[in-house]
Amino acid sequence: MGKRKIPEFLTSEEQKQLVNVFNIRYFNSYRNKVMIQLFLNTGLRLSEMINLKWKDINLTTGQLKVVQGKGGKDRIVWIGEDILEILREYRIKQADKLDICEYVFVTNTKKQLDDRGIRRMIDTYATKAGITKSISPHTLRHTYATDLLRATKNIRLVQKALGHSDLSTTMIYTHIVDDEYEDALKNFRR
Known part of the structure; x- marks a missing residue:
């Protein structure tokens, strides 16, 4: 098996730039900001974000159930x-504007968002934020995974959070952290 390409991910500085670029006076812009923050805090796949329902999030305990993720498996993050x-604030604002919604992220007519629109939105805002990397919803997932692995040093935990059935899929993230480890040791006491 050839070495998998290491995915692009955002630094913590780039994550801040992206989140802070939204003008939240406008509801759709506010909704998009919340979505990006949720991508960065859960590592959800694009399809999982589109299909996320309020009933799958416990706003008290923080348990988020990903229903029928890839491979038809549910998982908890x-x-x-x-x-x-x-999310609690967003839900109140969403209900004020649109009444009660089944899905967490919807259009102004309460329809589910489409994946092309979300991809375009992320790309547009990344450019506005001055990020030169090519950014997609999957980049946000990679960012979450990389940050989680850095913080926990536990590849199995990352595998579970991402819903990977095969650990080899998750192993690509170890390259990122290994490179940082190598740099840190090489530059130690220079």
Whole structure:
């Protein structure tokens, strides 16, 4: 098997730039900002984000159930208090504007968003934020995975969070962290 290409991911600085580029006076812009924050905090796939329903998020405990992810498997991810607070506020604003919605992210007519529109939106805002890398929803997933592996040093935990059935799929992230490890050791006491 050939070496898999290491995926593009955002630095913490780029993540801040991207999140801060939205003008949240406008509801759709606010919705998109929340979506990007949720991508960065859960590593959901694009299809999983589009299909995410309010009933699958426990806004008290932070348990988020990914229903029928890739391969038809459900999985649980946990989200922290900061993003939970953002989601609670967003849900109130969404209900004020659109009434009660089944899906977390919808159009102004309460329809599910389409994947091309989300891809375009992420690309547009990344450019506005001055990020020169090519950014897609999958880049945000890679960013989550890389940050999670850095923080936990636990590849099995990352595998579970991403919903990978095969650990070899998750192993691409070890290259990123290994390269940083190598650089750190090479530059130690220089």
